[in-house]
Amino acid sequence: MKAFTMLSVLRICHNCQSPNIIKNGKNASNQQRYRCKDCNVTRVLDYRQPSRVLDMEQVALTYTERGSFRSTGRIFDVSHVSILRWLKKSPVAARF
Structure with missing residues (x-):
């Protein structure tokens, strides 16, 4: 019998660097939004479109x-x- 381990991803607030983050719905493009319990900032942590780097x-x-x-x-x-x-x-x- 195989044992499966569950991985958890530690999310950190970009504003206050607190690990106290909870899910807070989705935005118009169906991306998961998160809210920091400490500083009350709400934002998307994982953007799908990386910013372009131009010379x-x-x-x-x-x-x-x-x-x-x-x-x-x-x-x-x-x-x-x-x-x-x-x-x-x-x-x-x-x-x-």
Whole structure:
């Protein structure tokens, strides 16, 4: 007879680093939401879509060559508003 062990995943609050987390329903895209009992913060802990990492130097170079936020956004498949915000914050864009 095989013995099965049950694994439990320790969830930690991103706000206060407390392990006192309980389930708190689901959001509109059916992802599990959790609530911290200590600081009362409610959020999704496991995001399904990882954030994209883009080379900011390449984005800045493409913007300077094309001269348009919209065309740069189409090339990198992101919103033109995101391109605008990234270039405002980026020290790489200051060189161009």
